[in-house]
Amino acid sequence: MQMRPAELAAIRAGDVDVAFRRWDRPRVKAGTRMRTAVGLVEVTAVERVPVRSLTAADARRAGAVSLAALRQALDRVHAERPVYRIGLRYAGADPRQALREAVPDAEEIAALVAWLDRLDRAAPAGPWTRATLLLIDELPATRAPDLARRMGRETLPFKQNVRKLKERGLTESLDIGYRLSARGAAVLDHEGHPRAVRGLPVRAPGTPLPRLGAGATRALTARGLVSLEQVAELSAAEVGALHGVGPYALGHLRAALDAAGLAFRA
Incomplete structure (x- = not known):
């Protein structure tokens, strides 16, 4: 379910708690938690509703300037599809953020190393995990196609691999490219890899910038x-x-x- 940055910010602030979409069928279900630029957004309800039943209160809850504006937006594309009301709430920070900022202990590092080894053994094109982490460490904030080219890979498979590393908190996405997390740096340092920023903080302390473009x-x-x-x-x-x-x-x-x-x- 795609949501605009302004819509996400309003959900986080509690100003918006519902969205309306024209779908051929429901694409989310109640209880789903979506990872977004502002953190986790939970779907609290999904209900098919007639357009004529929408009210000014619905428009306000969806962040529309008026009921007419909401209806116009719904009629702009796929007007033949039914309308669904999706209840939404902010469900907290993305747990991957805390994960990638936490430096793992020896037991966690051993588990991560074993997991990386399994990925390498299962890869048809051969080992890739350490090379990918080292490349991101060397070239943070670099376009994914450029990184993929450096590794002799197609962009889509490369991005899919980086996503696996991100799920374990080893990397994080930027508006352009990626950067190594403190967790990823700890793994590389443990194995003695010659890192570009070895011994230096992975990023400046403080609250990271939001996604800005x-x-x-x-x-x-x-x-x-x-x-x-x-x-x-x-x-x-x-x-x-x-x-x-x-x-x-x-x-x-x-x-x-x-x-x-x-x-x-x-």
């Missing part, structure tokens, strides 16, 4: 701004003046700062 991310990281705490040292005008940071990114940063108990410098 490639242009805004490049603009901020070029200034050395990689955490919300660093962004909070600047005014909104200063951040907005960076080439690549538009109104959407600025608004998303403002919401992320607020959620973290921070704000732009006055």
Whole structure:
């Protein structure tokens, strides 16, 4: 189920708790927890409803400016399909975030090493796990197609492999490419691999930036701004003046700062 960044932010804030979609059949079910850019979003209910039954209260709960606007949006595409009301609630942070920030102990490292070995043994194209982790460590924030090319792989299989590593908290996705997590760094260090950033923190301490889009991310990281705490040292005008940071990114940063108990410098 696709949701726009503004819709996700409103769900997290509790301002939106329902969505309407035209589907040929239900594509989610009650109890489903979806991983999103703001964390986990849980589906609380799925119900087919007639368009004529929608009310102004439904529109407000869905974040629409009016009932007419909600109906127009539903009629814009696939008007022949039935309408479903999907109940939604914010269910907390993505557990993978805490996982990748936690440095594993010796027992956890042994389990992760064994799991990586199993992946390598089962791969038709041969071992790939350590090479992928080392490449991401060497070239963080690099496009997946470029990384895949460096490994002589097609992009889709490469991204599928990285997703497996991400599920275990060894990597994390950025607006552009990936970076190695503290958990992934601990595994490579344990095995004695010659890492590009060996002995250095994987990333600056603080709250990571939200997903802002490639242009805004490049603009901020070029200034050395990689955490919300660093962004909070600047005014909104200063951040907005960076080439690549538009109104959407600025608004998303403002919401992320607020959620973290921070704000732009006055």
